[in-house]
Amino acid sequence: MRVLQLWRYPVKSLGGERLKSVDVGSAGLVGDRTWGIYHPETDTVLTARRAPELLFASARLAETAPDSTSHVIITLPDGSEVASSDEGVDTALSSWLGREVSLKRPGTTSARYENPMDVENEADWVSWQGPDWSFHDSKASQISIVGTAALGEFDVRRFRTNVVVDGEGEDRLVGSSAMLGTARLEVMKQIDRCVMVTRPQPGLERDLGVLKQIIAERNNTLSVGALVAEPGLVAVGDSFGA
Numbered sequence: 001m002r003v004l005q006l007w008r009y010p011v012k013s014l015g016g017e018r019l020k021s022v023d024v025g026s027a028g029l030v031g032d033r034t035w036g037i038y039h040p041e042t043d044t045v046l047t048a049r050r051a052p053e054l055l056f057a058s059a060r061l062a063e064t065a066p067d068s069t070s071h072v073i074i075t076l077p078d079g080s081e082v083a084s085s086d087e088g089v090d091t092a093l094s095s096w097l098g099r100e101v102s103l104k105r106p107g108t109t110s111a112r113y114e115n116p117m118d119v120e121n122e123a124d125w126v127s128w129q130g131p132d133w134s135f136h137d138s139k140a141s142q143i144s145i146v147g148t149a150a151l152g153e154f155d156v157r158r159f160r161t162n163v164v165v166d167g168e169g170e171d172r173l174v175g176s177s178a179m180l181g182t183a184r185l186e187v188m189k190q191i192d193r194c195v196m197v198t199r200p201q202p203g204l205e206r207d208l209g210v211l212k213q214i215i216a217e218r219n220n221t222l223s224v225g226a227l228v229a230e231p232g233l234v235a236v237g238d239s240f241g242a
Helices: 052-056 089-097 208-218
Strands: 003-008 017-019 021-025 036-039 058-061 072-075 081-083 102-104 112-118 123-129 143-147 163-165 177-180 183-192 221-230 232-235
Touching: 003 021, 003 232, 017 058, 052 089, 081 089, 089 102, 143 183, 177 221, 183 232, 208 221
Parallel strands: 143 163
Antiparallel strands: 003 017, 003 163, 021 232, 036 102, 058 072, 072 081, 112 123, 143 221, 177 183, 183 221
16 A cells, blocks of 8 residues: 555644655654643543534644644634744634633643534533543554545545555554554554544535444444554655555
């Protein structure tokens, strides 16, 4: 399988950036999910499951430090920008979201998330604790990979997947080692999908049928999650496989 697309999401649940190449660090793609918007009232990191409006903003690492996670720029839905280094970043985010929030790094706040078990009515919410290394949902996934055969006609942005590869075969790698460019991964799991894949975002409407189709055809999984065994570099055109 060959790498067709690379995606990094610097701030959890915000739109991300498409890359030609990226370093793979010990916690995943360098800069991926290295910031989160913390809501102290619920002691959770906000996601588009609870706050769908997050998907209408986007984030990128500063061009002056593309290999660093220390500076992120957020583009709000109105086109204005706010940077992590700005003194008023928390005020700007709170004003946009209509609730008190703050921009946080992993390890500086609780990494708790929420998800509704009743998708259509968005009820029966459950919460869980995420990993310490970044604002990923699962402790068994630092990088997510999907093949074009599984993705089909779905827009990859719905799934927040880091790597798109051609063809099929990613599911068969679960439980084994695989090379992604020069990095070695341990492919841990198939990734369960939730209400987030149904959310609207720029260019995409709300669509409950997406999740219903994945449940019916793929037992509610799409893409695989992996942990990094050996860091390296990956670029579009590199191979992925055992």
